[in-house]
Amino acid sequence: MSFEQEWASVRSASTANVDMRLNQVAPEPGGGGGGNADLSVDQDKLGAIGSAAYALHGRLVKDGNHARTSTTEAGSGLSSHGFLTGTALTTVQETWSSQLKTLLDACANISNHLDYSAASHAKEEADIAAALSASKINEYLK
Numbered sequence: 001m002s003f004e005q006e007w008a009s010v011r012s013a014s015t016a017n018v019d020m021r022l023n024q025v026a027p028e029p030g031g032g033g034g035g036n037a038d039l040s041v042d043q044d045k046l047g048a049i050g051s052a053a054y055a056l057h058g059r060l061v062k063d064g065n066h067a068r069t070s071t072t073e074a075g076s077g078l079s080s081h082g083f084l085t086g087t088a089l090t091t092v093q094e095t096w097s098s099q100l101k102t103l104l105d106a107c108a109n110i111s112n113h114l115d116y117s118a119a120s121h122a123k124e125e126a127d128i129a130a131a132l133s134a135s136k137i138n139e140y141l142k
Contacts, residue, residue, distance in 0.1 A: 043118055050114035057107035064100045068093065 001009075071093045078086025 043122070046114050046118045050111045050118070053107045053110040053114070057104060057111060060100065060104055060107065064104070065097075068097070071096075 071089060075086045075090035075093060078089060080086070
């Protein structure tokens with residue numbers, strides 16, 4: 001059997017047992033629906049998470065650089081006396097500062113995004129409520 005014949009045989013065998021589902025979820029046993037598709041936002045939970053991120057940001061700003069000065073001084077002092085540990089300590093401090101900045105940015109982003117999400121969701125809820133009220137009024141006017 002040539003390679004082409006074997007390859008064609010393998011392809012046809014593999015595609016014979018394939019069930020394709022595109023853009024859908026597998027049906028639930030018993031014909032049930034796809035579950036609860038409603039979007040639910042708990043303002044209290046969003047607020048608590050945003051508040052925790054904000055508090056963590058504040059603590060990191062204050063405590064994250066606690067040892068920066070002494071570590072930098074120790075690194076330069078050791079380096080000036082020819083110790084490789086001084087260079088390593090300076091590298092550790094630079095890496096810590098970089099990672100601290102990344103973490104601070106992430107905390108600020110989480111806090112700001114959750115504040116925006118909560119405000120945006122509240123506005124959308126008000127818009128939907130107003131639209132529903134207007135549609136009810138339109139029903140009575142017909």
